[in-house]
Amino acid sequence: MTFWQEVFYSVPAISPAAVILRGLFTYVWLLAFVRLMGQRELGRLTVFDGVVAITVGTIAAFPVTQPQVSLLMPLLGIAAWSLAHLGTSVAGNYWPAWRRVAAGEPVVLVKDGKLLEENLSASRLTMDDLMSELRLRGVPRLQDVEFAVLEPRGRISVFRRAETQPASRADLKLPAEHTGLPTFVILDGRILYDNLKDSGFSEAWLKDRLRRENIKDVREVKAAQLDAAGSLYVDRYDDDLPAPRSRREPALVARLKRAAAELQQFALDTQDQGARKTYTATARQVRDVLERLEPRLETPEQTAAGWLDPTVEQKREQGAQSAERWVPGDRPRRHRGGRKRGG
Amino acid sequence: MPVGSKVKQCLANLESAQADLESFALETNDQAAKQLYAQCAQQVKGAIEPLKQRVRQIEHEEPQYRGY
Known part of the structure; x- marks a missing residue:
């Protein structure tokens, strides 16, 4: 008795390696036939789909658990069931009557707010089942139900009466933009x-x-x-990056800083109490704004090229001032003038 | 009291800063940044209001500086 006989044929005892191989074979085989049968999801099976699925699964389990069962016969059985089921589905496409037999028909359970008791009992559904489904759809009152239909795949579809349906954009004549499928x-x-x-x-x-x-x-x-x-x-990837900001923000911050400093200077220079208060208060507000803006600048980008370096502007200004000051004859006049205007 | 023109210059500076903040708020797509810029613009606007009055007062007291 060779190893491969152990895998494929009926034997009195089987080694673990052969069990593993049998499992792999049936797995691949099942995968192929399930794909062949179509893409329907488990949750959307008809009752008969379910029966076929369970039967095929059981057949596939046998050769793995029972050494005295050969592998080849169950594989054939799986193929037979799958092809038969595929044939049923395909035939349903050509003969609607056959489809109704094989897959079942939708059954109306509630019509115009009235229970159809006969259909309910014929579907082996209780009132509790129906009410549970209605509650799940947010329609707890039977009188609000226009239609309730038991679908062939076992789910119950519920339609509200027109009066109780939520308003759509069309009802409200609101503009609707076509966003398509993102x-x-x-x-x-x-x-x-x-x-x-x-x-x-x-x-x-x-x-x-x-x-x-x-x-x-x-x-x-x-x-x-x-x-x-x-x-x-x-x-x-990095959700913690600071919010994007304007490239002109550093220049703005520099301007605000200068304004705050100037205001502070005005407050020192003035003799008028009211004016001093105004300058101090304004300076404080400007510094408040600066405090809110400045943390955003503490990133590597601060040094990026093209951003205005605030010190450049200050230096330029200082240079201009000192140049002014050193114009001969001009300084005393300006100085006197300043004093006269002051106070 | 500082020279009226200096105060005026400072006021103009702050007004342009406010305008910048408002345009930043419009330009950015980031909601947090938009909000921050808009709030800062409001704050600057509030801050320069008394300063404007001060400038008017200076002009009134010392008419020779009007129109600087």
């Missing part, structure tokens, strides 16, 4: 060119949008979803 245009840091092409937007457009979100490289993006209206949702 698709991913970037996934795991890579542009999905096929999807981008289908969306009708160009790569340049996408890159521009990313730039506006302060993203320089596609590889920073985990996923970007685009709908037909051109609305782009971007999720990046």
Whole structure:
């Protein structure tokens, strides 16, 4: 008795290695025939689909658990059941009468708010089953139900009466924008060119949008979803990055800083109590704003080229002032003038 | 009292800062940044209101500085 005989034929005892091989064979075999039977999901099977699935599964389990059963015969049995079931489904496409026999028909359980008791009992459903389903659909009152139908796949569909249906955008005459089916245009840091092409937007457009979100490289993006209206949702790997900000913000902060310093100086220079209060209060407010803006600047980008260095402006100003001061003859006059205006 | 023109210059500076903040708020797509810029613009606006009055007062007291 060779090892392969152990795997394929009926033998009195079987080694663990042969069991594993039998399992792998039946697994692949089942996979092939389930695919052949179609894509229907388990939750959406007709009763008969369920019966076929269980039977085929049981047949597949036998050769693995019972050494005295040969492997070949169950494989044939699985093929026979699967093909028969496939034949039933295909035949249903050609003969509707056969479809009704094989798959069953939808049964109306409630019509115009009235229970159809005969259909209910013929479907072996209790009132509790029906009410439970209605409650799950948010229609607990029978009078609100226009139709309730037991579908061939075992689920109950419920339709509310027109008066109790939620208003749609059309009812309210609200404009509705067609957003289409959103698709991913970037996934795991890579542009999905096929999807981008289908969306009708160009790569340049996408890159521009990313730039506006302060993203320089596609590889920073985990996923970007685009709908037909051109609305782009971007999720990046690093969610903790600071919010994108204007390139002109550092210059603005510098200007605000100067304004705060000037106001402080005005407050010191003035003799007028009311004016001093005004200057101090304004300076404080400006510093408040600065405090809110400045933490956003504490990132590596602060030193990026093209950003105005605040000290440059200050130096330039100082230079201008000292130059002014050193114009001969001019300084005393200006100084006197300043004093006269002051106070 | 500082020179009226200096105060005026400072006021203009702050007004342009407020305008910048408002335009930043419009330009950005980030909701948090938009909100921050808008709030800061409001705060600057509130801060310069008394300063404007002060400038008017200076002009009233010392008409020679009007129109600087």
